[in-house]
Amino acid sequence: MAEEIPMQRRSFFRSALALLLTTAAAMIAWGIARFSLFGVAKERLREVPADVVEKLQPGAPAHVPNAGAWLLRADNGKDILALDDRCPHLGCRPRWNEEAQIYQCPCHGSEFDRDGNPKRGPATRGMSKLGIDRIGEDRIVLREIAAK
Numbered sequence: 001m002a003e004e005i006p007m008q009r010r011s012f013f014r015s016a017l018a019l020l021l022t023t024a025a026a027m028i029a030w031g032i033a034r035f036s037l038f039g040v041a042k043e044r045l046r047e048v049p050a051d052v053v054e055k056l057q058p059g060a061p062a063h064v065p066n067a068g069a070w071l072l073r074a075d076n077g078k079d080i081l082a083l084d085d086r087c088p089h090l091g092c093r094p095r096w097n098e099e100a101q102i103y104q105c106p107c108h109g110s111e112f113d114r115d116g117n118p119k120r121g122p123a124t125r126g127m128s129k130l131g132i133d134r135i136g137e138d139r140i141v142l143r144e145i146a147a148k
Contacts, residue, residue: 034090046130046142053080053140061096061103061114069130069142070096070103072114082130082142083116089123103127 046067056062056073063070063085070083087094092107102119103112111120116127130142 048140048142050134050138050140056080059114063096067142070116070127080132081115082132084128084130084144086128087123088125088127089121094127 046069048064048067048069048071052062052064053071053073056071058073058075058077061070061072065085068085070085072081072083073079074081085093087105087107087110089105089108089110092105094103094105094110094112096102097104101114103114103116105111105123108122109120110118110123112123112127113119116129118124118126129145131145133141133143
């Protein structure tokens with residue numbers, strides 16, 4: 001009977017080690033897949049109702065999750081800036097910090113100014129700017145702008 005206990009303990013440790021290694025391998029594979037497929041997302045329909053744009057307050061960014069964008073009316077009250085709502089580092093969604101007046105990425109700590117320019121890394125480039133096209137009276141479509 002004394003020999004059964006070490007065998008059970010040994011088999012438990014073997015099973016626990018196998019589970020740990022499998023979990024670690026799955027997490028590494030997921031990370032590699034996410035990194036390699038970043039930016040290969042399906043085309044999103046980036047439509048915004050015109051009334052959302054008309055309600056923008058100067059200097060206060062508004063997040064439009066369905067369009068995957070941040071919209072900002074310039075201080076002059078006329079110009080509108082549209083930014084992709086994904087961090088250029090690994091695709092997380094930065095949040096607007098009203099107090100600090102910056103976009104902050106919750107994943108790795110990148111920070112961007114109101115215009116989407118990088119202030120602190122690890123992101124090395126700014127948030128992608130989007131073009132704005134008015135379609136009719138009630139619809140605005142945002143389009144990707146090719147990187148220079």
